[in-house]
Amino acid sequence: MKERLAGNKTNQKNIKSSFISYAMEYDTKKREIHSDKVLNELDKLVIDFINIIEKYANYVIVSGYVSILLGRSRASEDVDFLIQGMKFSDFREMFNSLINRGYECANTSNPRDAYEMLDEHAIRFFKETPVPNIEFKKITNDIQEEAFENKIKVILKEKVLLISPLELQIAYKLYLMAGGNFEEISSDKDFEDAKHIYETFKEKINKDKLHKYVKLFKVEDKFNILKNENF
Amino acid sequence: MRTFKINSKKKENFKERIWFIKYWANFIKTHPDKEWSKGQAILIDSQFQSARYFYKSLENNSEGRKILKQILKLKI
Numbered sequence: 229m230k231e232r233l234a235g236n237k238t239n240q241k242n243i244k245s246s247f248i249s250y251a252m253e254y255d256t257k258k259r260e261i262h263s264d265k266v267l268n269e270l271d272k273l274v275i276d277f278i279n280i281i282e283k284y285a286n287y288v289i290v291s292g293y294v295s296i297l298l299g300r301s302r303a304s305e306d307v308d309f310l311i312q313g314m315k316f317s318d319f320r321e322m323f324n325s326l327i328n329r330g331y332e333c334a335n336t337s338n339p340r341d342a343y344e345m346l347d348e349h350a351i352r353f354f355k356e357t358p359v360p361n362i363e364f365k366k367i368t369n370d371i372q373e374e375a376f377e378n379k380i381k382v383i384l385k386e387k388v389l390l391i392s393p394l395e396l397q398i399a400y401k402l403y404l405m406a407g408g409n410f411e412e413i414s415s416d417k418d419f420e421d422a423k424h425i426y427e428t429f430k431e432k433i434n435k436d437k438l439h440k441y442v443k444l445f446k447v448e449d450k451f452n453i454l455k456n457e458n459f
Numbered sequence: 460m461r462t463f464k465i466n467s468k469k470k471e472n473f474k475e476r477i478w479f480i481k482y483w484a485n486f487i488k489t490h491p492d493k494e495w496s497k498g499q500a501i502l503i504d505s506q507f508q509s510a511r512y513f514y515k516s517l518e519n520n521s522e523g524r525k526i527l528k529q530i531l532k533l534k535i
Contacts, residue, residue, distance in 0.1 A: 265492040357510055
């Protein structure tokens with residue numbers, strides 16, 4: 229991994245001169261985020277799950293865990309995986325591999341039933357306890373396809389993870405919120421997740437793309453609050 | 460009058476949370492990953508442990524197991 233200093237030159241003055249280490253860096257051309265983070269239990273669960281499924285399924289991680297992976301200081305009950313359609317034989321092998329590695333499917337223990345459920349709704353896998361769990365969902369619409377086709381890499385020391393593009397993630401999080409008035413915004417974790425990604429990567433994100441998604445989801449009002457410097 | 464006070468308190472609370480999100484984002488950008496992620500791991504791991512303890516304690520008796528089934532149904 230390329231050596232990087234934490235922060236920009238001005239910020240580096242605030243860091244003890246003897247402390248040279250890595251800070252998260254987004255290479256927009258390569259569509260890669262490099263991170264040296266210390267893994268938490270949620271990261272470890274996600275890596276363990278990917279190690280099993282990546283042989284069988286093409287995936288992209290979306291929603292809350294993306295913010296957490298990129299530093300947001302909150303926990304989550306689940307991690308959302310979007311999966312490209314797959315043959316039943318691959319799904320069955322993947323399902324059995326998960327079971328053999330200690331996972332349970334919360335919906336059913338029958339791989340055929342689980343596979344058919346994917347056409348209707350997400351299924352959930354967990355290890356030991358139902359929380360946290362992995363929400364496993366088949367790509368069924370254009371927005372999910374967009375997330376998959378434009379996914380970016382998060383390169384950790386231990387694993388490469390594939391996540392939704394940040395611009396789409398911000399706009400989609402604003403769309404997920406219950407409503408647009410102040411009452412609703414002021415207590416919404418989706419808004420805070422969007423704000424976290426925006427603030428952490430605002431110098432790097434593609435503003436045209438972000439505005440395109442904001443318009444697509446019709447979340448202009450919420451986005452104006454999000455980027456308001458007075459808050 | 461009372462509603463006004465609640466709204467004003469909510470607004471203040473919201474401002475403080477947003478201030479912290481900006482502060483934390485800046486901290487992430489200006490500090491090595493190993494530094495901020497240690498704090499994040501403490502927070503997330505402790506919530507993991509609490510959840511595990513909660514579910515394990517439910518598994519210990521029949522009433523708890525019924526509740527656990529209900530929770531799983533809700534999640535599905």
